[in-house]
Amino acid sequence: MSVKYITFLVVLISCYAANGQGKYYPKTHWYTSSQSLFPVKARPKKVIEYFYKGVDSLMKTDLKKFDSYDEFIYDTAGNLLSRKLFFDDDFWSGFTTSFSDSGLITESQYKSKKGIEKQVFEKIDPDGNGRYKETVYSDKVISRITYYTYKHNGNEVITEDTQKVENYTGYTTNNFLYNGNQLLSQTKKVISGKDTSVGEKFCYYGKDNALDSVITRSGKYKGRLLFIKNEYGDPIAEIEIERNDTTRFYTYTYLYDDKGNWIRRVQQDHIEVGLHSQMERFSMIRREIIY
Numbered sequence: 001m002s003v004k005y006i007t008f009l010v011v012l013i014s015c016y017a018a019n020g021q022g023k024y025y026p027k028t029h030w031y032t033s034s035q036s037l038f039p040v041k042a043r044p045k046k047v048i049e050y051f052y053k054g055v056d057s058l059m060k061t062d063l064k065k066f067d068s069y070d071e072f073i074y075d076t077a078g079n080l081l082s083r084k085l086f087f088d089d090d091f092w093s094g095f096t097t098s099f100s101d102s103g104l105i106t107e108s109q110y111k112s113k114k115g116i117e118k119q120v121f122e123k124i125d126p127d128g129n130g131r132y133k134e135t136v137y138s139d140k141v142i143s144r145i146t147y148y149t150y151k152h153n154g155n156e157v158i159t160e161d162t163q164k165v166e167n168y169t170g171y172t173t174n175n176f177l178y179n180g181n182q183l184l185s186q187t188k189k190v191i192s193g194k195d196t197s198v199g200e201k202f203c204y205y206g207k208d209n210a211l212d213s214v215i216t217r218s219g220k221y222k223g224r225l226l227f228i229k230n231e232y233g234d235p236i237a238e239i240e241i242e243r244n245d246t247t248r249f250y251t252y253t254y255l256y257d258d259k260g261n262w263i264r265r266v267q268q269d270h271i272e273v274g275l276h277s278q279m280e281r282f283s284m285i286r287r288e289i290i291y
Helices: 003-016
Strands: 046-053 068-074 080-088 091-100 103-112 115-126 132-138 141-151 156-165 168-179 182-192 195-205 211-218 221-229 235-242 245-256 262-269 282-290
Touching: none
Parallel strands: none
Antiparallel strands: 046 068, 046 282, 068 080, 080 091, 091 103, 103 115, 115 132, 132 141, 141 156, 156 168, 168 182, 182 195, 195 211, 211 221, 221 235, 235 245, 245 262, 262 282
């Protein structure tokens, strides 16, 4: 199994763990990988994002073959039913999810020149104690079990999981507070042997109901992620500060459709500009959106 595929599945775990229907409370409606904190508007059925390295102009017409592309398919509520990450037509990774009254099953898929490989990646079932049990598999072996408890109509979510690797045992709890689908705060507690650490995250929103900033704290560490937005609520600048250092500084320009969704976005990286080539400093995403 390729390193890119393993990385892709790790991303799916973090993005998709609490998705579902019925008594589940999904929090990832109409999100894509390019803007995980800013959902797509106008309830689309499908979004395809083509990624191009080194492109610095929205109006560039002589685009060469994409470097990769993502395909996202949603149900009418905005739940992600299918995602495929294509590197070329004969090499892609993806997943599909099927729902039932008692839970869900997510199946991972991997296509190479040898054919399509499939396996169960994730299952969520009622635990019988007012909780839901998420089981994540890696090569058919259970790699993680997480328990979810939902309170206050899904505006509070508590997760608990235990990981055992050789002589290491780690116990992690998370307490998430939401306003609908908007994350307000997260408190994470990790117990590893005799050591305990606590981390916090706080999200702040503007009058446009879009994210303004994210503050993280852990011990003496403090980080800030700041957004400067345009009239569509999309960030035109993204700045990350750790302690007193600027560790990330991106700016964005957009081209929009008549639904208020961007269909082209150019990203520029402003950190260590003199050391980066054109291919490293600029990238463009071209979207196809089906409503």
